[in-house]
Amino acid sequence: MSGLATRTLLRRSGSVFGAVRGAAASAGGVRAGLSAPVSIGTFKVAARFVATLKESDDPFAKLDSFTNRHNGSSAEGELEQMLRAVGVESLEELGNTTVPAAIQKKEDLRVGAAMTETEAIDYLKNMMSKNELNQNHIGMGYAGTNTPYVILRNLLENPAWYTQYTPYQAEVAQGRLESLLNFQTMVSDLTxxxxxxxxxxxxxxxxxxxxxxxxxxxxxxxxxxxxxxxxxxxxxxxxxxxxxxxxxxxxxxxxxxxxxxxxxxxxxxxxxxxxxxxxxxxxxxxxxxxxxxxxxxxxxxxxxxxxxxxxxxxxxxxxxxxxxxxxxxxxxxxxxxxxxxxxxxxxxxxxxRIIGLSKDAQGKPALRMAMQTxxxxxxxxxxxxxxxxxQALLANMAAMYGLYHGPEGLKKIAGRTHLMAQVFAEGAEKSALNVGSHKFFDTVKIEYPSTAEAQKVVDACAAAKINIRQMSDTVLTVSFDETHTAKDVTKLMGCFGIDGSAESFVGSVSGNGFAGTDFERKSDFMTHPIFNSFHTEHELLRYMMRLQSKDISLVHSMIPLGSCTMKLNSTSEMIPVTWPEVCMPHPFTPKEQLPGYYEMFAELEKDLADITGFYKVSLQPNSGAQGEYTGLMAIRAYHDSRGDVDRKVCLIPTSAHGTNPASAKMCGLDIVPIGCDELGNIDVAELKEKAEKYKDTLAALMITYPSTHGVFEETIKDICDTVHANGGQVYMDGANMNAQVGLTSPGHIGADVCHLNLHKTFCIPHGGGGPGMGPIGVAEQLAPFLPSHPVSPVVGASDKAMGPVSAGPYGSSAILPISFMYIKMMGSDGLKEATQYAILNANYMKKRLEGAYDILYTGNNGRVAHEFIIDIRPIKAASGITESDVAKRLQDYGFHAPTMSWPVSGTLMVEPTESESKAELDRFVDALLMIREEIRQIETGAMDRDNNMLKHAPHSPDVLVAEEWDRPYPREVGGYPAPWSKSFKFWPTVGRLDDVAGDRQLICTCPPMETYTEETA
Known part of the structure; x- marks a missing residue:
């Protein structure tokens, strides 16, 4: 079919362009039609307000206010247009008519006035500069390392890598999937x-x-x-x-x-x-x-x-x-x-997760998360x-480090590290010290006959600003790593009373203490060409950029994932992560050397407690799922402390996040499901019946609020009261905190514990699948049971504290400055405004999509919270098009798909966040409306049910430029479905993946290069 015939067909059936409301026409320029050429100049990007402070008498007040830079639709006139579309006069009215009156907070947050970006940077810099960076030899599974600057700048500090989502949509994630496959291969080879x-x-x-x-x-x-x-x-x-x-x-x-x-x-x-x-x-x-x-x-x-x-x-x-x-x-x-x-x-x-090799619709090798279901x-x-x-971002860093150095480079780094330990041990023995073992890699143990002699060395190291490990009163260990120099070794030796320099003992050591023994590694590793190709900066830089170009991230477009909150991860929030005072300290550095860190911990805990309405916060859990686990274990410990050891029943709505029942199972709780009514709300009658039934054994209810269906349930206080009346505690999943901050709070609602996904509401980026942080806030009765740590005591931990849930005392401490900066730059008013914008954006998009799609659940006044569910099931019944087809077709329009088939099978769940501008919201809505018109061609019989642009999506470049084209629509419709795609196009590099093939034949290490050449020959 010719391009003209196809466009005529689309117009006859009622083109999408007629369906797109003029008042909400987007920057995408949809009035122009499918074939209209579009240039960058066609985009109508609204002029932004100059970010200013509130009215001030100070003519020299700083102008780099952050709130208007974080909240997307703050351009002149945009807010009014969106409020009008939703049917309210103000953000306050929207909040008041969306959030149930019974749980609205009357008092403001107390995190303080907003700082500008430069003020916040200066404030945190002054705080963290108090940290003392001593020479480190502590070991215990942690070591200093030299992050290659090419990796630091182009991966860790690069938003094209750190703003990616977990690679569930493999077609637009081939770059990070390849890097993670490299990580897996390196680990498999070495282990x-x-x-x-x-x-x-x-x-x-x-x-x-x-x-x-x-x-x-x-x-x-x-x-x-x-x-x-x-x-x-x-x-x-x-x-x-x-x-x-x-x-x-x-x-x-x-x-x-x-x-x-x-x-x-x-x-x-x-x-x-x-x-x-x-x-x-x-x-x-x-x-x-x-x-x-x-x-x-x-x-x-x-x-x-x-x-x-x-x-x-x-x-x-x-x-x-x-x-x-x-x-x-x-x-x-x-x-x-x-x-x-x-x-x-x-x-x-x-x-x-396991990354495995599969193939796409054209038989081309492609990667995906294997055994995804x-x-x-x-x-x-x-x-x-x-x-x-x-920890995808960090695994990618380790993988690139392995590629950059290659197997020979790693051997040299290991050999040099081992040599320093040998030199130290040689000097210790020649000074008549008792070296505990003669088989070691990087750590040497010295045993002393008395506590006094050992303490003398500890004091000498402290005076020289050197951190070592004191295993017991008489046993010390020192560890070495690639950051140490001969000068460092000599300085350390002096503290131990060893005469001579590091250089003076080099000639007395063998160079490889394992040579000729059963411990010596004789097998090869990292022999694949991928580990032997990128040892110069140019080569590695270009490789990283090639991978980056295969992945969609927030640098390209909005990622509208329901319940995942892919909001702005601002540069000013990210900058402190790589400050030496933040990233260099060993996790078991003596507390007194890190006053800046502990000041930040205390202030962040205070702010998060205020935001959540809780008595105390633990920063230790280093993922959302870890936070769930920790909260439930605190509840278990609380019941046990009262003699209620039989309280092990956990009520969980059937709509809950899948981690909820998994976490409950790990805590030894017995799961009792609670159903939902036809509006998607918890069935309160069933809840009351089961709470009464299990009143003697009820431990907890796990609930997400707003609900996983994207609505504020009116009965939430009644639900909490019911659980409490029957002896249980209420655990609130913090995944949807982005709809609560400043308007209500878990503590105000009646929950006893809530974990916070700092990588959602509080701006830590998703990093392609991690890192995350999952601190928990708790009511006063649960506070004594928050985690402790055996090596580095947690401030305020009680004698009733549970053991640690993470290896580090404060979890992933180095990314906490991101959330700290976000809170400081937004301030009390800005945090509330962000929540209001998140709710506005979701309701605005819902309003524009109504009529074209069924919106599954709404609350009172027909409103949703910060996310909403599009029901694809009626479309599937009429056309055979599934939610997966829509998700894959969105890739052709330059977008990542919304959350697919969760929490309801056959649906798409959309969360725009507060950070997206009206222009970007409109562009995404336009894409969905245009896809709806493509589906209408199938419904009317104008397009084949099995041979159409949705079933073939996404359209990779190799398909579009192939010599043969036998599809019933033009190549242009496949590859350039929207006007904006001609100005900028993110290309999926592979076609739709064969998930079954990937699971049947699991290949989870780098395949031979012939695999690719054979397929493409």
Missing amino acids: GLPVSSASLLDEGTAAAEAMAMCFAISRNKRAKFFVSEKCHPQTIAVVETRAKGFGIEVIVGDHATYDFSNGDTSGVLLQYPATDGSVEDFKDVIKNSHDNGTKVVLATDLLALTMLTSPGEIGADFALGNSQRLGVPMGYGGPHAAFFSTKEEYKRLMPG REQHIRRDKATSNICTA
């Missing part, structure tokens, strides 16, 4: 195990995931898990905390003497190298474990594995650890990407893990 995930949160929680996996493999019959006393103390503590919910008994002791013969131990966790630096031969303990049906988990160090025999080669079933030292700063605890690898037979039980939070109450956030 000697064939299957690796695309990263977990940290080493402690990865070890806890391994424990749960061992327990699941035993079919929950082996309820003991053994942990070597030579594991890192923070790892042991996190495992012990997690074990409580599963009912697993953790035994900590000497792995060499533990009796596995009883057949009741599901797994054993060993540290390789150990926390004291020693490298041990585990052959006997591994054989003993396997002979008795016990799985073996090795916590290890990727850099050390360039020199040491791999875990797979010595018989481990699982290997895990922290990839932090591969180019990711310590950041006072995070964020870092944990790694996890295992044998083929356990791949479908492994927590987290088996993600733990989708499996709900059948899950063994609640992992939802991976």
Whole structure:
């Protein structure tokens, strides 16, 4: 069919352009028609207000106010147009008629007046400059690292990488998927195990995931898990905390003497190298474990594995650890990407995400998240893990570090690090000090005969501004990393009373303490061409840019994901992340050296407590799912402290986030579902019936507010009162806090605990699938049970505190400045205004789409909260077009799809956030309206049900430029469906993926290069 015939056909059926209301015509210029050429000049970008402070007598007042830069529709006239479209006069009226009167807050927030961008930067800089950056030799699984500047500038500091969403829409995520596949391959090669995930949160929680996996493999019959006393103390503590919910008994002791013969131990966790630096031969303990049906988990160090025999080669079933030292700063605890690898037979039980190779509709190799529907939070109450956030951005950094240095470069870094430890040990021995082990990689243990002698060295190090580890009164350890120099080693040696310089002992050491032993690594690793091609800056830069160009992110267009809040991650918020005072401290640095960090923690906790209406906040949980888990464990501890040990029933609405039942299961709670009525609200009658039924065993209700259906339920206070009256606590999921801040709060509503997705409401970017943070706010009765930490005490932790839930005492501390900056720059009024704009934008889009699409749920006055659900099921019945077809077609229009098939199957859930301008909202709405007209051609029979632009979407360049074109619409309609796409076009680099093929033949390491050449030949 010719282009003219197609356009005539579209016009005859009632073109979309007639359907688009003139009053809301967008910057996309839809009046021009499909074929009209559009230039950049055609866009009508409204003039922005000059960002100013409120009226001031000071003529020199700073003009860089942040609120108008964060809230998108603040251009002149836009607000009035949108309010008119929604049918209200003001943002206040919109809030008052959308949020139920019973829960509206009368008092203002108390976070203070807004700071300008420069004021906030200066304020935080002055605060963090109080931190003291001493020479660090603490170790314990964390090491200094040199982040290559090409990676720092072009990945970590690049919004095209850090504003990407999790790669559920694989066609527009091929770049980060390739990078994560590189990470998996590097981990598999170094650990000697064939299957690796695309990263977990940290080493402690990865070890806890391994424990749960061992327990699941035993079919929950082996309820003991053994942990070597030579594991890192923070790892042991996190495992012990997690074990409580599963009912697993953790035994900590000497792995060499533990009796596995009883057949009741599901797994054993060993540290390789150990926390004291020693490298041990585990052959006997591994054989003993396997002979008795016990799985073996090795916590290890990727850099050390360039020199040491791999875990797979010595018989481990699982290997895990922290990839932090591969180019990711310590950041006072995070964020870092944990790694996890295992044998083929356990791949479908492994927590987290796996990137695998599939193919697209044209048979071209393409990547996707393999076994996507088996993600733990989708499996709900059948899950063994609640992992939802991976550390994708940090895994990508580690992967690029591996590519940049290559296997030979990593060996050199490892060798140099090992040499410094050997030099120190040689000097110590020649000075008659007692070196604890002669097999070590980067950490040397020194044992003293008395406390006084050890303390003398500790004091000397402190005076020299050097941090070391004091394992006990008489045992000290020192660790080395790639940032140290010979001068640093010499300075450290002087504190230990060692005569001579580092250079003076070099000639006395072998260079490789493992050479000729069973520990020496003899197998090759990272042999794939990808790890041997990008060792100059030009090469790596171009590779990163090639990957970046394959991925859609917020630098291209809005990402309208329901319940994921992809808002502005401003540059001014991101700048502090890479300040040395923020990113360099070791997580176990003595508190007195970091007054700036602790000042920020206290102020952020205070502000978040005010915003949520709670008594106290814990910053430790390092993901939203971790926050859920922590909140529920606090509830369990509260009930137990009162003797209510039988309170284990958790009521969860059927509409809840999938992590909710997964988290409840991990906490040992019994899940009782609560249905929803025809309007999408919780069935209050059923709730009251079940709360009464389980009044003697009710632990909690988990609820999201506004609801997962995007409405403010009027009965929320009654719901909370019902749960309390029957002895339970109310846990509120904080995913939808973006519709609450300043208007209401979880504490005001009646909740007892709420986790906060700082990577949603409070602007930490999603990073392609992580990092995230999930602090929790709690009512006064739950405060004593907030997490503690065994190594670095948490300020205000009580003697009733639960154990740690993250390896770091304050979780991923280095990204907390992002939320701190956001709150300071918005101030009390700005935070409230952001919520009002989020609600306005959602209702404005809903209003424009009504008539073309069915909007599934609305609250009173026909309003939605900050998000809404488009029902595609009637369209599917009439045309055969599914929500997936619409999602893929949106890629042709330059957009990421909304949340698909959740919380209701056959729907799309849209959340615009407050940060998008009216022009961008209109452009997205126009795209949906144009797609609706394309669907109408199918409904009327003008277009084939199976051979049409939606079923073939997305249209990749190779399809559009192919010599043959046998489709019943022009190439132009496939590739340039909207006028704006001719001015700027984000191209999906592959066609629609074959999900089934990817799951059937799981390839989760870099395939041979021939795979690509064969397919494209």
